[in-house]
Amino acid sequence: MAESTLMAALSLVSPFSTNYRPLSSLSPRRLVVPSSTHASYPVRSTTHRRMPLYSSSNGSSSIIEDDDDDDDDDVVLDTVDDVSFSNLPDRWDVLGLGQAMVDFSGTVDDEFLMRLGLEKGTRKVVNHEERGRVLQAMDGCSYKAAAGGSLSNTLVALARLGGHPMSGAPLNVAMAGSIGGDPLGGFYRTKLRRANVSFLSAPVKDGTTGTVIVLTTSDAQRTMLAYQGTSSYIKYDSSMESIISKTNILVIEGYLFEFPDTIKTIKKICQVARDNGALVAVTASDVTCIERHYDDFWEIMENYADIVFANSDEARTFCHFSSGESPISATRYLSHFVPLVSVTDGQQGSYIGVKGEALYIPPSPCTPVDTCGAGDAYASGILYGLLRGASDWKGMGSLAARVAATVVGQQGTRLRVQDAARLAKSFTFSVESPSRQSDVGSDQISSL
Secondary structure (H helix, E strand, O other): OHHHHHHHHHHHOOOOOOOOOOOOOOOOOOOOOOOOOOOOOOOOOOOOOEEEEEEOOOOOEEEEEEOOOOOOOOOOOOOOOOOOOOOOOOOEEEEEEOOOEEEEEEEOOHHHHHHHOOOOOOEEEOOHHHHHHHHHHOOOOEEEEEEEOHHHHHHHHHHHHOOOHHHOOOOOEEEEOOOEOOHHHHHHHHHHHHOOEEEOOOOEOOOOOEEEEEEEOOOOOEEEEEEOOOOOOOOOOHHHHHHHHOEEEEEEEHHHHHOHHHHHHHHHHHHHHHHOOOEEEEEOOOHHHHHHOHHHHHHHHHHOOOEEEEEHHHHHHHHOOOOOOOHHHHHHHHOOOOOEEEEEOHHHOEEEEEOOEEEEEOOOOOOOOOOOOHHHHHHHHHHHHHHOOOOOHHHHHHHHHHHHHHHHOOOOOOOOHHHHHHHHHHHHHHHHOHHHOOOOOOOOEEOO
């Protein structure tokens, strides 16, 4: 019974389907991944470098270590990267809509925090002047920078998985959001471009790019200073509409729900995606964000979402379940409203939910080093499987678990190029070898 029920559910969301069913309220929708025209992207070699970062008023520069080892060249923040849209592909496999923020991370002592009046171990929203004061105080220090954010982690991992020649034509991956017309904005765009992720939104004239400064002391406590800048603003115009109309999967980052004006824009964008046959995916992002904007999340999920990514706490929050409720129950519940639900549960594994069924995915073995970014990596594996036409949800989930385990077993949140190539190759072999396919009717399926 469990097997026949799940197989019937999977027939509604098969990536091989060619018809797209219009939305009907609360009814499960059909997952369809349209074909795309692919462009060729190079796979870059690995180096490690240090580079000048932030010019202070006296003309000196801090030294910054690039937080991603898989780019070739130095990025100097004194200039804004030139942008050319002449060689863009006809369609995008995935377009992510989210906050574009540069992450700074460095080690400081208690005296540094006291001198700036910062309380150790707290997270604080700062204004433009406060951010400038902290960065100026860090002149001469060594610290790391990255084109940060949960969504960018997922997109970079997906682009690297999709850049392996054995896995098919390279995937076309892009991001839209808001950066300022400042050096940090140029850094963000350049870093994504070198990871084969195109940043499609034009810089906001006279705008300032959002940042998160993470100051870590010797006792491993982190003090975080967030400056939103222009990152909370999403511009919707004819250019954005044209991009979305050429997108196969649109991914909405949940953090954007924090901003009332942006929520209105998200609804417009989701409607355009729906009208043009794109799939809409939503990342939960954060429990407190869901609690503050519960109704907004559910309006998007009920009316537009085809895929939801959440961890077990976020999934329970969506369902108004207590902390003692199992993630299986939350996965089942959510999958009555959203065609495909992905719920991660840390070391316990993960679940894929389809039409009231929850398929358990065991965790992939690894020695944990840094769990930050595990959920982002897992989402990239699910998206990759969908785009590569996988029909076996167990195999797709197992790939996602392996991608997550790879990131957990390293320092940093970005999937490395060589690891992505290895994972993509193993997945290609699994898809092409019927003997390696998993039985979706196994006893690991939890039925209603």
